[in-house]
Amino acid sequence: MAVGCALAVLFVLLLPLVRSHGESGGPGTGHGLAHGSATRAAEECAAPEKQTLAPSGADGPTIDEIRGREGEKRKLIVGVDQNSYRWGYRDPNSGGDAELEGFDIDLAHRIAEDILGDADAVQFKAIPTNQREPAIQDGRVDMVVRTMTINCARLEKVAFSAPYFRTGQQLLAPKTSPITGYDDTLAGRSICTAAGSTALSTLEQDRKDGRLAADADLGTTVPNQLDCLVRLQLGEVDAVVTDGALAASQAAQDPTVQLKGDPFTTEYYGVAMKKDADDLVRRVNRILEQWRADRSDGWRNSYDTWLSPTMGDDPARSEPPAPEYLRRS
Structure with a gap:
């Protein structure tokens, strides 16, 4: 117990819906319109993990802004965790500077490599669980890669990629x-x-x-x-x-x-970005497609490296379903 406590405390020390709703009204009434909007929103969010944009390699204003950063600032700014063992954490036994590593960290490096041509062109920012959405909305980070579940409430505040992991x-x-x-x-x-x-x-x-x-x-x-x-x-x-x-x-x-006991929900992790960063969402979705398909240095390799020791050798339960891109704009 002492060993477990010490390890957990050490990790800690390393840390530097609102919905429209209205009664049905007659044709043309405000209540009727509000009810119709709420109904459509509910239908669209029946499968939040599908509410994302189709993949694309095209550049756009968000990607141009990231690439336009100069000197040491020319980096992808990613909100992560630094105390989630095997996901995003600093291993005190790794020696040196105990750099961030884990499954989510691998994905962040992959995104940076695609957008900036350098897997190490990443500035990691440790973001508490309750600050993930505000960090994106306030522009403190370009994206959050931090075991973040895609759900309807969060889709009101941020945009998500397609799922990259299934859990519960x-x-x-x-x-x-x-x-x-x-x-x-x-x-x-x-x-x-x-x-x-x-x-x-x-x-x-x-x-x-x-x-x-x-x-x-x-x-x-x-x-x-x-x-x-x-x-x-x-x-x-x-x-x-x-x-x-x-x-x-x-x-x-x-x-x-x-x-x-067993998991009592089914949830999917996604990369979170600003709601209007359509070009970045599409690019990340393309990167995820390539990452999943890469048999030598992709999703499966990261799972085997980081998660198989804690979750088992069979990744089938954790693999997300084939992505669907239902968001049109």
């Missing part, structure tokens, strides 16, 4: 815990989630709808997901809910905890 919400708890999964054993238990995460919004909705015990305590939220593991190790919470891919990495950091 899952429970993490001590091996000795009587918690067995996402079920009645969570009654009266305290659950930690990251602020602004899909885990938190899912649990809040499920508790409201009666799928989660009404007395489950969701009061513990943290800026970064790894902080939940520390809270669990300290006995301050009974369980953690996060993406199964991240939970598997956390379980690998501490052998006294384990995944409990």
Whole structure:
């Protein structure tokens, strides 16, 4: 336990819908128009992972701006995590400067290589979970590559690429815990989630709808997901809910905890960008197609390198479906 705690704390120390809705009205009434718009929006967001633009290699204003940066500033600015083991993290045992590495980091380098001709032309910015959308909207980063789930609420604020990874919400708890999964054993238990995460919004909705015990305590939220593991190790919470891919990495950091039960949602990670950065979205989608098809140094190689030790040798459950590009503008 001490080893797991020390590792998790070390990683921490390394850290430098609104919807329109209206009653049906008569033809031409404002209520009728609002209801129609809401209906169309709901239909369009039935499969948020498909609401992206078709791939293209054409340049545009966003890519031109990135390429127009001069000197040391001529880099792709990417928001990432630096404490998600095997995804985006600094390995204290790697020696030297403990550079960022992981599955998401590989993808960021691949995008930089395509756009700027240099895989190392990346400026990484560590972004807390609850700051991912604001960092894009405020222009602090060109994109976020940070285990970010594509969902309807986020599509109101940012644009997404096609999915590059499939996962689902899952429970993490001590091996000795009587918690067995996402079920009645969570009654009266305290659950930690990251602020602004899909885990938190899912649990809040499920508790409201009666799928989660009404007395489950969701009061513990943290800026970064790894902080939940520390809270669990300290006995301050009974369980953690996060993406199964991240939970598997956390379980690998501490052998006294384990995944409990099966994933209870299906979610997809995407690269997030500004809503009006159409040229960049299309370019990233083309890069993702090439990355998935590359059998020597692509998606599968990154999975084998970073994720197979925590998620197993078979990547089939994590491979995203064939992309669909339903967004027209």
